Amino acid sequence: MKFLSYILLALIFLPACLETDDAFIHDVGISSGVGDEVLGSHRLLVYLNFNGGELFDGDCGNPQKNISCINHTEGDFAPHDSDDEYRSDVVELLRSLWIDYDVAFTRLRPPAHYDYVMIVISPQQSFNDYIMVKDGYVVGGVAPLDCHNKRLSDTAHVFTGKKVRNVLDMAEVISHETGHTLGLGHVTDQESMMYGLRTKQDREWKDICVIEIEYPCASLSPIWCPPGFINHHRELLQIVGPSYQ
Numbered sequence: 001m002k003f004l005s006y007i008l009l010a011l012i013f014l015p016a017c018l019e020t021d022d023a024f025i026h027d028v029g030i031s032s033g034v035g036d037e038v039l040g041s042h043r044l045l046v047y048l049n050f051n052g053g054e055l056f057d058g059d060c061g062n063p064q065k066n067i068s069c070i071n072h073t074e075g076d077f078a079p080h081d082s083d084d085e086y087r088s089d090v091v092e093l094l095r096s097l098w099i100d101y102d103v104a105f106t107r108l109r110p111p112a113h114y115d116y117v118m119i120v121i122s123p124q125q126s127f128n129d130y131i132m133v134k135d136g137y138v139v140g141g142v143a144p145l146d147c148h149n150k151r152l153s154d155t156a157h158v159f160t161g162k163k164v165r166n167v168l169d170m171a172e173v174i175s176h177e178t179g180h181t182l183g184l185g186h187v188t189d190q191e192s193m194m195y196g197l198r199t200k201q202d203r204e205w206k207d208i209c210v211i212e213i214e215y216p217c218a219s220l221s222p223i224w225c226p227p228g229f230i231n232h233h234r235e236l237l238q239i240v241g242p243s244y245q
């Protein structure tokens, strides 16, 4: 009798699990049938959490349990007030900005046994003295600096004011915060994705040496740049790996 109840539970819950995994695989743009070993081990996964939720204080590296290690980012975060089309546009743009690297962006939370970077995208922030996001058109963020991506999972934040609709701003700030979770610090080049203020659009991961100024991690690419400089493109190829598609 006990054996029978286990079977019934399996029958009830198995379809739901399969549905979640299928949806996840579809969202990262990989055909169904690709196994865990590909998604889990050979790709940087970035989960774009537009849906908000409660975050908790704790050690870095556990977005699976909604833990953020950045001071004063605990509490309830409201969903981003954007529609499905906008969110899809952000994902598409991110895929093009990161096309050279082995990274997948998804709007669906990966299964719990995956490592992933979670970017919490919300119109609110919990520390107004740190990032001034007050009107409707400012976007900013904060992320842990994880040198050389020692932790494969991290939680970062993008704050959008109340009604940010600019897809390019959103995708570039998400890219910038993701860069921090991979160990990239700020640089002096205003056209670089890792410039610390948003003064220009159309930023990119440049294949040139630029001056790193804040919280630099030891470069993984000393053969390309002298000390104090960094080549983001080469660095990302080292940390994330090249795209194989």
Ligand SMILES: [Zn+2]
Residues within 6 Å of the ligand: 176, 180, 186, 195, 196
């Ligand atoms: Zn930054």
